[in-house]
Amino acid sequence: MNKKKQKFIDKIDEGFRYFDGFRLEELKEDDRYYINAFMMYIEELESQVQLAHKQLKKANEILSS
DSSP states (O other), X not given: OOHHHHHHHHHHHHHHHHHHHTGGGGSOHHHHHHHHHHHHHHHHXXXXXXXXXXXXXXXXXXXHO
8 A cells, every 4th residue: 555545544543533532422413423424434435345355365366376
């Protein structure tokens, strides 16, 4: 992964931890609802990317053998 992408991912992770830790409780209920929805969506996308990566890796192993 290049440095630019890694820096972006690091920022996302930092923001996720920031809101998940304590900041989320200080917000209005509506804000919490939408931020939680964004966080759940990010987690779902991460899961899909990890699964796709595993599938591609497995397919490449099969093709190269």
